[in-house]
Amino acid sequence: IFPYYITKLHGTQGLLALRLVKLFRVVPLLRLGQFNATFQSLVNVLAKSVAYLRLLIILLVFGSAFFGSLMYYLERGYWEYYEPSEGYAFVRVGHDGITKQLSPFRSIPEAFWWFLVTATTVGYGDLVPTSVGGKIVASFAMVLGVLVIAFPVSVFSDLWSKELAVSGAIPEPTSEQSSDGLDPRSQVRISMSLEDVETMAACMESIQ
Known part of the structure; x- marks a missing residue:
């Protein structure tokens, strides 16, 4: 009934304003964001x-x-x-x-x-x-x-x-990972590869 009288008094512009007011009903839904960690992070970043x-x-x-x-x-x-x-x-x-x-x-x-x-x-x-x-x-x-x-x-x-x-x-990197994010097995493989390179370099020097 209320929208009918709004239309009669103010025309379609009044009805449009009433519809815009109804949109504020979705504002309480924003409170659900306080239960979401990502949403809270976004709010903190916007504040900063x-x-x-x-x-x-x-x-x-x-x-x-x-x-x-x-x-x-x-x-x-x-x-x-x-x-x-x-x-x-x-x-x-x-x-x-x-x-x-x-x-x-x-x-x-x-x-x-x-x-x-x-x-x-x-x-x-x-x-x-x-x-x-x-x-x-x-x-x-x-x-x-x-x-x-x-x-x-x-x-x-x-x-x-x-x-x-x-x-x-x-x-964050776990205890099994170094600060650069490598696990112990990867570190061993890299160290072995470096040893091979050093051995090859020593052989080349001896040949020369």
Whole structure:
């Protein structure tokens, strides 16, 4: 009954909001993670990575503001009458250098979206530069984006491997193994092989 009246009062938007509220019912299921060691390790790693994730967000925000603004001014085109749309709009030259098309960079926030997609190496291809200046800016954004993303990811991987080692998910060498992970039989075989090499070297020296 309640969803019916919500629809009557607020239309489909109210019903959509009600469905989103229902999604919060799955939140208590996250409590099951406290019984899983791997999930707990993931939570610990995320807690230790907060500073690096904060740095990543700051770099992405500044990168979006800088590269997004550059791309907007380089790719927005000119405000003129565009016949296919029968109205005025920002029009730019296409990839062929001749055909005119509507510019997808209609605002700086849309250029922010382009930078985030480019920096994270997702590359949807919905916003693409066509001018020489835009392509140069995009090239710098690609390279810097890879460098920005690689640092937090490497730190997270290192913290994750250390956390797994502490929690016991990665087995430590047993008493029958050395620090390099070799069992006694393998060590004997290696030592015997080294003795054979030394014997052959002595024979070669005696021949010479």
